[in-house]
Amino acid sequence: MADCPKCPYVGLNEVAAGAVTVDECPECGGRWYDAGELEAVAKSPDKLRAAIEEETDPRKSDRPCARCGGGMTNRGLLNRLLRVDFCPACRGFWVDKNEVGLIDRLLD
Ligand SMILES: [Zn+2]
Ligand SMILES: [Zn+2]
Numbered sequence: 001m002a003d004c005p006k007c008p009y010v011g012l013n014e015v016a017a018g019a020v021t022v023d024e025c026p027e028c029g030g031r032w033y034d035a036g037e038l039e040a041v042a043k044s045p046d047k048l049r050a051a052i053e054e055e056t057d058p059r060k061s062d063r064p065c066a067r068c069g070g071g072m073t074n075r076g077l078l079n080r081l082l083r084v085d086f087c088p089a090c091r092g093f094w095v096d097k098n099e100v101g102l103i104d105r106l107l108d
Contacts, residue, residue: 005063005072005085005094006030012066017041023066029097032066038093044107051078061085067092078106 004010004025012023012032018041023032033041042048056076065072065087072085072094082102085094095103 002032002066002069004028004030005032005066006096031095031097031100033093033095034067035091038095038103042107043104047107048078048103055086056080063094065090065092066094078103082106 002012002023004012004027007025007027010025010027012025014021015024015031017031017037020037020040022034022037022041024030039045039048039052055073057080058073058075061072061074063072063074063085064070067087067090070087070089072087074083074085076082077084082099084096084099086092
């Protein structure tokens with residue numbers, strides 16, 4: 001499995017998150033969601049899907065994709081203050097530990 005985009009040489013572990021299995025870093029607690037997984041576990045999948053399409057305030061991320069190692073985009077999601085890393089090639093998301101619970105709160 002891939003390494004954490006934040007912690008060098010730390011491998012991600014598979015953990016159950018609702019209906020899907022996501023990859024979590026044992027070091028920093030951040031999570032990698034493959035394409036479609038973030039919506040699958042969200043409280044309001046349609047609302048989140050619309051927010052994903054919007055790509056709020058995109059910037060170049062300095063972290064590599066956990067899946068393909070390519071460059072990611074750091075972007076707002078639902079709110080400009082909630083920043084996540086998005087891989088345009090895999091369409092997966094890297095979400096920091098403190099942001100995981102924030103997504104459902106912003107969907108309220
Ligand atoms: Zn990590
Ligand atoms: Zn990728």
